Amino acid sequence: MIRSAISTDLPALQQIEIAAGEPFRDIGMDAIADDPPPTLDELNDFLAAEHIWVQTDANDVPVAYALVEIVDGGAHIEQVSVHPDHARKGLGAQLIDAVTEWAADHHHDLVTLTTFVDVPWNAPYYERLGFVRLAENTLSPGLIRIRMVEQSSGLDAWPRVTMSRPARGHASAVQKYTVQELAVHAPERTNSSSTAVGPSRSIPSEATHSSL
Helix, strand or coil, X not given: CEEECCHHHHXXXXXXXHXXXXXXXXXXXXXXXXXXXXXXXXXXXXXXXXXXXXXXXXXXXXXXXXXXXXXXXXXXXXXXXXXXXXXXXXXXXXXXXXXXXXXXXXXXXXXXXXXXXXXCCCHHHHHHXXXXXXXXXXXXXXXXXXXXXXXXXXXXXXXXXXXXXXCCCHHHHCHHHHHHHCCCCCCCXXXXXCCCCCCCCCCCCCCCCCCC
């Protein structure tokens, strides 16, 4: 089931993050797999804001989670991660739907995330969930800030993109974004590795980890 996180969940979320990063080694992205999990202090910040959702097993142990922050009035998914032992069950998609429903209930019009363009379980997966690619020159100030942090952290060693879907009626409303926002401009490559928390690796349930 999906519920809000509690403090005793946080160590389990770190372990989910470590396990969920491993598939990136299979596609030559060892720096992403080696990226450390969020610290307990960082997770506690999301917990204090009540912006962590967890998907639990039959014993109420977290097997997937999502971190969200509010960026320019929208709900920005900082991370979606699913433990490999529970992959391909739709858990990531369910978490994203829960976040989208929460966003609509709290008067946030958009759900956004950043992710890798060429990783099959990243941008192509999110497109199947109704997200569209945003052109870099259309990003809000907060999303620009996130992309700058990603660049300085080295995530743009592989092409990345910002994506969004409406929080209300996304199945139909998404059409209005496709013409203007499908252009993707990959920023200049940097050499450092990825960040622990922030717009790092959204990874859906079909993989084992999602930047995000």
